[in-house]
Amino acid sequence: EDVLYxxxxxxxxxxxxxxxxSDEELKTSLSRTLEQTAxxxxxxxxxxxxxxxxxxxxxxxxxxxxxxxxxxxxxPEASYFAMVEQYQAELHETSVHxxxxxxEHDRTINADHALASFIAIAKxxxxxxxxxREMLRALIDRIEIGxxxxxxxxxxxxxxxxxxxxxxxxxx
Numbered sequence: 001e002d003v004l005y006x007x008x009x010x011x012x013x014x015x016x017x018x019x020x021x022s023d024e025e026l027k028t029s030l031s032r033t034l035e036q037t038a039x040x041x042x043x044x045x046x047x048x049x050x051x052x053x054x055x056x057x058x059x060x061x062x063x064x065x066x067x068x069x070x071x072x073x074x075x076p077e078a079s080y081f082a083m084v085e086q087y088q089a090e091l092h093e094t095s096v097h098x099x100x101x102x103x104e105h106d107r108t109i110n111a112d113h114a115l116a117s118f119i120a121i122a123k124x125x126x127x128x129x130x131x132x133r134e135m136l137r138a139l140i141d142r143i144e145i146g147x148x149x150x151x152x153x154x155x156x157x158x159x160x161x162x163x164x165x166x167x168x169x170x171x172x
Contacts, residue, residue: 009131011160045101052098059091139163
């Protein structure tokens with residue numbers, strides 16, 4: 001347990017040292033990155049949303065005109081129902097597309113915050129004299145220890161799965 005504890009602590013420290021960044025630099029960098037990403041994403045999302053919203057408005061007008069054409073006898077009832085069905089399906093798809101765009105926007109913002117959170121927690125853990133269970137739970141998803149023995153030449157593979165960052169491997 002002590003050996004595993006030290007391996008995990010050293011792996012966290014190595015992630016922090018790879019970053020080569022002070023707390024103030026981290027805050028400034030993350031703030032700038034989040035702001036730039038948010039601005040780019042906002043513009044892209046706004047453009048996509050406008051396009052989708054424009055199509056939703058067009059479909060509403062088309063549906064209204066179809067009803068008027070049917071009411072005035074310009075198109076047969078069978079054609080009217082076929083076209084209404086087609087446009088309602090497109091209306092539904094377009095509405096779903098609009099929801100997907102919103103979820104993508106939310107996911108992008110959440111990913112940036114997850115990285116900032118990971119680095120902040122990792123720095124706190126790296127500087128702590130004692131790493132608590134709560135600290136590890138905040139940073140690590142799971143640890144897998146492979147088959148083998150510490151005494152044999154091949155050792156054991158240890159895979160540390162960090163939340164939001166993936167996996168690193170060590171050999172014990």
